[in-house]
Amino acid sequence: xxxxxxxxxxxxxxxxxxxxxxxxxxxxxxxxxxxxxxxxxxxxxxxxxxxxxxxxxxxxxxxxxxxxxxxxxxxxxxxxxxxxxxxxxxxxxxxxxxxxxxxxxxxxxxxxxxxxxxxxxxxxxxxxxxxxxxxxxxxxxxxxxxxxxxxxxxxxxxxxxxxxxxxxxxxxxxxxxxxxxxxxxxxxxxxxxxxxxxxxxxxxxxxxxxxxxxxxxxxxxxxxxxxxxxxxxxxxxxxxxxxxxxxxxxxxxxxxxxxxxxxxxxxxxxxxxxxxxxxxxxxxxxxxxxxxxxxxxxxx
Amino acid sequence: xxxxxxxxxxxxxxxxxxxxxxxxxxxxxxxxxxxxxxxxxxxxxxxxxxxxxxxxxxxxxxxxxxxxxxxxxxxxxxxxxxxxxxxxxxxxxxxxxxxxxxxxxxxxxxxxxxxxxxxxxxxxxxxxxxxxxxxxxxxxxxxxxxxxxxxxxxxxxxxxxxxxxxxxxxxxxxxxxxxxxxxxxxxxxxxxxxxxxxxxxxxxxxxxxxxxxxxxxxxxxxxxxxxxxxxxxxxxxxxxxxxxxxxxxxxxxxxxxxxxxxxxxxxxxxxxxxxxxxxxxxxxxxxxxxxxxxxxxxxxxxxxxxxxxxxxxxxxxxxxxxxxxxxxxxxxxxxxxxxxxxxxxxxxxxxxxxxxxxxxxxxxxxxxxxxxxxxxxxxxxxxxxxxxxxxxxxxxxxxxxxxxxxxxxxxxxxxxxxxxxxxxxxxxxxxxxxxxxxx
Numbered sequence: 001x002x003x004x005x006x007x008x009x010x011x012x013x014x015x016x017x018x019x020x021x022x023x024x025x026x027x028x029x030x031x032x033x034x035x036x037x038x039x040x041x042x043x044x045x046x047x048x049x050x051x052x053x054x055x056x057x058x059x060x061x062x063x064x065x066x067x068x069x070x071x072x073x074x075x076x077x078x079x080x081x082x083x084x085x086x087x088x089x090x091x092x093x094x095x096x097x098x099x100x101x102x103x104x105x106x107x108x109x110x111x112x113x114x115x116x117x118x119x120x121x122x123x124x125x126x127x128x129x130x131x132x133x134x135x136x137x138x139x140x141x142x143x144x145x146x147x148x149x150x151x152x153x154x155x156x157x158x159x160x161x162x163x164x165x166x167x168x169x170x171x172x173x174x175x176x177x178x179x180x181x182x183x184x185x186x187x188x189x190x191x192x193x194x195x196x197x198x199x200x201x202x203x204x205x206x207x208x209x210x211x212x213x214x215x216x217x218x219x220x221x222x223x224x225x226x227x228x229x230x231x232x233x234x235x236x237x238x239x240x241x242x243x244x245x246x247x248x249x250x251x252x253x254x255x256x257x258x259x260x261x262x263x264x265x266x267x268x269x270x271x272x273x274x275x276x277x278x279x280x281x282x283x284x285x286x287x288x289x290x291x292x293x294x295x296x297x298x299x300x
Numbered sequence: 301x302x303x304x305x306x307x308x309x310x311x312x313x314x315x316x317x318x319x320x321x322x323x324x325x326x327x328x329x330x331x332x333x334x335x336x337x338x339x340x341x342x343x344x345x346x347x348x349x350x351x352x353x354x355x356x357x358x359x360x361x362x363x364x365x366x367x368x369x370x371x372x373x374x375x376x377x378x379x380x381x382x383x384x385x386x387x388x389x390x391x392x393x394x395x396x397x398x399x400x401x402x403x404x405x406x407x408x409x410x411x412x413x414x415x416x417x418x419x420x421x422x423x424x425x426x427x428x429x430x431x432x433x434x435x436x437x438x439x440x441x442x443x444x445x446x447x448x449x450x451x452x453x454x455x456x457x458x459x460x461x462x463x464x465x466x467x468x469x470x471x472x473x474x475x476x477x478x479x480x481x482x483x484x485x486x487x488x489x490x491x492x493x494x495x496x497x498x499x500x501x502x503x504x505x506x507x508x509x510x511x512x513x514x515x516x517x518x519x520x521x522x523x524x525x526x527x528x529x530x531x532x533x534x535x536x537x538x539x540x541x542x543x544x545x546x547x548x549x550x551x552x553x554x555x556x557x558x559x560x561x562x563x564x565x566x567x568x569x570x571x572x573x574x575x576x577x578x579x580x581x582x583x584x585x586x587x588x589x590x591x592x593x594x595x596x597x598x599x600x601x602x603x604x605x606x607x608x609x610x611x612x613x614x615x616x617x618x619x620x621x622x623x624x625x626x627x628x629x630x631x632x633x634x635x636x637x638x639x640x641x642x643x644x645x646x647x648x649x650x651x652x653x654x655x656x657x658x659x660x661x662x663x664x665x666x667x668x669x670x671x672x673x674x675x676x677x678x679x680x681x682x683x684x685x686x687x688x689x690x691x692x693x694x695x696x697x698x699x700x701x702x703x704x705x706x707x708x709x710x711x712x713x714x715x716x717x718x719x720x721x722x723x724x725x726x727x728x729x730x731x732x733x734x735x736x737x738x739x
Contacts, residue, residue, distance in 0.1 A: 043561075087411060090410055090411045090414070091411040105558065105560070106408075106558065107557070107558045107560065108555075108556065108557050108558065109410050109554065109555070109556040110555045111554040111555070112553050113346075113348075113551075113552030115348070115389070115395070116346065116553045118394050119389055119392045119394070120687065122394075123392055123685050124685065126392070126685070127681050130681050131677065131681050134677045134681070135674065135677070138673065138674055142670070187687060187689060188693075191620070191682060194681065194682060195675075195678055195682075197678065198674045198679075199631075199674070202670060202674050202675075206667060240641060240734075241638060241641040244637045244641075245633075245634045245637050245638070245671075247583065248580050248583060248630045248631075248633050248634070248637070249631055249634075250630070251576065251579040251580055251583060252576040252626050252627055252630035253626075253627065253630070254579075255576040255579055256626050259568060259572045259575060260568055260569060260572035260623065261564070261565035261566075261568045261572070261622065262564070262565070263565060263619045263620075267620070267623060268623065271627070
């Protein structure tokens with residue numbers, strides 16, 4: 001199996017991907033959305049000419065807006081982030097933002113108070129912790145049986161490493177997306193990450209299950225086979241399945257990204273990256289890593 | 301064999317029936333899908349209720365009264381299908397908080413919505429004009445029949461549910477009113493002058509009780525008796541109490557989505573759904589051929605079943621929910637892929653088609669179960685975590701995973717068995733083969 005034979009190349013590729021994600025994360029950072037920080041988000045669409053940013057900025061300053069950020073969205077809109085609105089600001093929003101012959105229509109207005117933001121933040125953290133805990137339990141359950149020549153906990157540990165990869169990649173990607181388009185970490189992003197966690201862990205478990213099944217069959221039949229061979233064979237047997245189950249999901253996500261509702265576009269993109277990373281890691285990271293660990297332990 | 305084919309036919313007919321039911325319900329709009337505010341357009345307002353001045357035991361009552369009052373106000377403005385609910389936010393919010401959530405579909409002017417809710421509820425007393433006979437029709441103009449009474453809601457101190465000690469008969473629930481000193485004086489005078497007239501109590505302009513004044517009441521203690529059940533008397537007392545002394549509310553969150561944006565989201569969502577399904581079906585047929593075609597039939601059945609469930613439960617669909625549904629279409633064939641790959645292995649091991657199908661299903665089941673468990677865990681936790689947006693995603697995702705597991709296994713099995721193909725001929729060998737470029 002070429003993936004096992006050339007595993008060092010794939011380790012390098014994986015390391016490069018993870019490094020790029022980490023650099024993106026530290027360089028660009030994550031912007032938290034108003035879901036978590038509290039504040040106001042306004043989406044405005046223009047009929048006619050869209051005014052330029054400078055004009056709008058001074059108009060907003062005149063209306064008493066402070067510490068806001070303004071960003072063009074699409075070809076006809078603006079996204080405004082600011083703190084709490086006064087009644088006058090809310091009522092006059094479209095008038096304040098209509099300039100240079102363009103009429104502003106408020107497409108979306110979201111105001112989140114600080115307590116709701118705090119609650120959502122805590123809930124998101126708790127949900128993340130709970131999903132991780134459940135997945136740990138799930139891994140422990142999946143690898144509860146004792147096995148040789150590699151003990152069960154190593155399979156579990158490698159599954160976790162793969163999972164870490166599956167989360168780091170979309171998070172790093174999202175930091176880059178935030179830099180490009182101003183995408184902010186919101187409840188939908190957390191949902192995407194949790195969905196990736198649930199979906200990706202299984203691919204790895206399926207390959208590992210097959211490795212252990214083949215080990216057992218060999219033992220029963222008293223057949224001697226190199227561990228790398230067995231791992232490669234197992235990977236070959238589950239390869240099509242892994243790729244195809246992910247492909248169908250990726251098809252639907254691609255469609256969702258390109259022609260789906262605007263509000264779920266970033267969500268679909270995050271899932272696309274995460275599920276691709278998950279499939280990649282179960283094939284090119286988890287099993288080769290298993291072989292490497294086995295070799296290393298044998299040498300010791 | 302004919303038995304298996306009959307069952308397969310039955311499954312098809314039932315599926316088509318459900319599909320027709322869903323389609324006709326939508327076409328005639330008799331049971332339309334329930335759309336969340338981000339799809340229908342509308343406003344959601346979240347208020348914090350200040351219950352610091354209310355005794356612990358009365359908080360639930362006062363919140364219920366607040367909800368009723370706001371609901372009445374919203375209904376008065378003719379908003380269709382508003383949702384008004386209370387919510388207790390626990391420790392995750394940092395401090396316990398009583399909230400009131402108001403959803404107003406179709407109202408896309410945030411400030412107008414805020415103004416509509418924002419006024420404090422008003423308790424008013426009015427006298428029925430002499431000779432007036434209201435018919436009780438809902439669109440009746442109150443002012444035509446009633447004139448303001450000298451006493452106002454501010455003069456009411458409290459209202460209480462009591463049981464009258466009837467003359468030997470069973471005790472009746474009544475509502476007793478206590479006015480403050482000023483109110484007692486005005487009320488004494490008012491009742492002395494107006495014995496026999498109707499005395500109306502209005503909350504936000506809607507009559508909640510119109511008793512007759514039977515005798516002068518000098519001490520500021522009135523009793524309203526009538527055909528009360530203990531519940532209705534309690535509700536009236538509650539309305540009177542908190543209508544006069546409402547819980548102060550403070551706006552903490554708003555969300556408004558315009559109708560155009562909502563319509564666009566629905567349109568894009570439907571298109572994405574159609575193309576997503578097509579892409580998955582095309583792939584399945586090209587890769588798995590005949591079994592792939594059967595997976596498509598199972599997928600179609602999955603779709604009509606889930607849509608019917610959305611309609612019947614009913615599930616409030618949001619943009620995130622549509623995304624979950626489209627995602628679930630990609631995942632629904634997952635089980636089929638597992639089964640077909642396993643079948644291929646069994647065929648390669650030299651089993652005949654029938655045994656390969658049978659064993660393929662049996663052996664793939666454990667894998668299918670496990671792969672769905674981890675997704676279900678996520679769905680359940682997300683549902684609990686959820687704001688309405690995420691709940692929409694989690695519910696659709698969880699339902700999708702469950703239903704697809706059923707349809708992929710039972711439906712594909714029934715169809716595959718019903719075909720009864722043998723692997724002897726080259727054609728069926730081709731049909732059961734897989735891969736796009738391989739024969």
